[in-house]
Amino acid sequence: MxxxxxxxxxxxxxxxxxxxxxxxxxxxxxxxxxxxxxxxxxxxxxxxxxxxxxxxxxxxxxxxxxxxxxxxxxxxxxxxxxxxxxxxxxxxxxxxxxxxxxxxxxxxxxxxxxxxxxxxxxxxxxxxxxxxxxxxxxxxxxxxxxxxxxxxxxxxxxxxxxxxGATIAHAFDMISSVLGDTVVIQGPGPLGVYAVAFAKSMGASEIIVIGGSKERLDLCTYFGATLVLDRHETNIQERNQMIMEKTRGIGADLVVEAVGTRGVAEEGLKLLRSGGTYLSTGYAQPAGEESIDFYRDIVSKNITVHGVWVxxxxxxxxxxxxxxxxxxxxxxxxxxxxxxxxxxxxxxxxxxxxxxxxxxxxxxx
Structure with a gap:
């Protein structure tokens, strides 16, 4: 045979x-x-x-x-x-x-x-x-x-x-709940779509997705995203301002990185509230170094950063x-x-x- x-x-x-x-x-x-x-x-x-x-x-x-x-x-x-x-x-x-x-x-x-x-x-x-x-x-x-x-x-x-699906399940398994209910997802691909589904199933009331494909962002809306931000139509500063306005200046409770490209973590960490959590799921291969201000973006805010491997x-x-x-x-x-x-x-x-x-x-x- x-x-x-x-x-x-x-x-x-x-x-x-x-x-x-x-x-x-x-x-x-x-x-x-x-x-x-x-x-x-x-x-x-x-x-x-x-x-x-x-x-x-x-x-x-x-x-x-x-x-x-x-x-x-x-x-x-x-x-x-x-x-x-x-x-x-x-x-x-x-x-x-x-x-x-x-x-x-x-x-x-x-x-x-x-x-x-x-x-x-x-x-x-x-x-x-x-x-x-x-x-x-x-x-x-x-x-x-x-x-x-x-x-x-x-x-x-x-x-x-x-x-x-399993990778995003692993990410959400690392947190006990979506505290405060505001989740930002960086990337509208399959990882991002699953992240929307899990965030919704855990009771998040605000699910914000950042991406560059209208079709993919539309699918995230279908899955339950409450706001989608096209990165071709907005810049980093504008997205930060919009998310801060949505959260009364506090920032997101949870940010899920679902892209795996350079620069994404630099933006995502700045979107978190003090005491927030960052879940990095998209790096399945080396993608280069990130420039992170640990004092401003992590230490002074008590941020929790979880790498999510397989x-x-x-x-x-x-x-x-x-x-x-x-x-x-x-x-x-x-x-x-x-x-x-x-x-x-x-x-x-x-x-x-x-x-x-x-x-x-x-x-x-």
Missing amino acids: KSKAMVLKEFMKPLEMEEFEIAPLEAGEVLIKIEAAGVCGSDVHMWKGEDPRTPLPIILGHEGVGRIQEIKGKKQTVYGEDLQVGDLVIWNRGVTCGQCFACKILKDPSLCKNRKVYGINQSSAVFPYLNGCYSEYIILNSNTDIFKVEDTVDPALLVSASCS SDTKHTKMAIDIVMKNKEHFAKLISHRFSLEEANQAIASMNAREALKAVLIPNRG
Whole structure:
């Protein structure tokens, strides 16, 4: 039995279609037929060679939903349900070691230094080869945490829950509540859209989004944003003034960075009230240094700054839950669908910011 997959062999070069022999499964492994694979903004950075974790050659794709084709032995979901051939599933994209300092002492698997991530740091040259979602099939490690998905759900609807959704869930899991109810979100992409959804679900009354795409800002409004600020129509000083006016000169309680580009943190920290919290979620790769006045913007205001690195299984569950409660909303997040053979077009559409969320459908006719 064989599987076609799109392989990145050289940075900045087109992915190439390859055929892989599907290796016999080892105990606890699960063979998945991919029904939908998300094309993440991080994939674009990896394609460009900007992510230091990326080995070559690699089958990209860390967001996947698929149907079980084979199980070696017994495998259960995180809820203890027995998995069966034919089940539609989604999984935590990262597999941690359970033995290192982060796993054992910190109890924070997202910081595991031995973390293996499908489609990010596992080469297609390494057994069992099918290690990414830009493929007809993927083989899941025996330690992969798996969730069943309702058969009636469009698989494409859930792919982003395993990355953008889980990362934002991790961010909001770091705070107990949205104190004062004013949230500013920097960036209207998938991370920003999830941030709007989580802020609304936690009871924020003012949700302000800053971005440069009218279509994306409109989607954030649809999700519950109460004010959107187009950065092409406003400058930093104007945005600061508008947010201060909205908050009676106090500033936002919470600012979520969901962009990952230089200069964003410099603006965002100035938008916070004293005692406010800054959640940085967008830096999936190095982006350069920020110029921060620690005395004025952090120390003298008692600001809490949280770096948010990837996510864990708990956060994948939180993201799945919020999507399932808002299916109609998240359906609008998917702007483009491509076949597996069109993976290069999908990456190009994400790189050009033509697509908000592109999804590969391997069996698309």
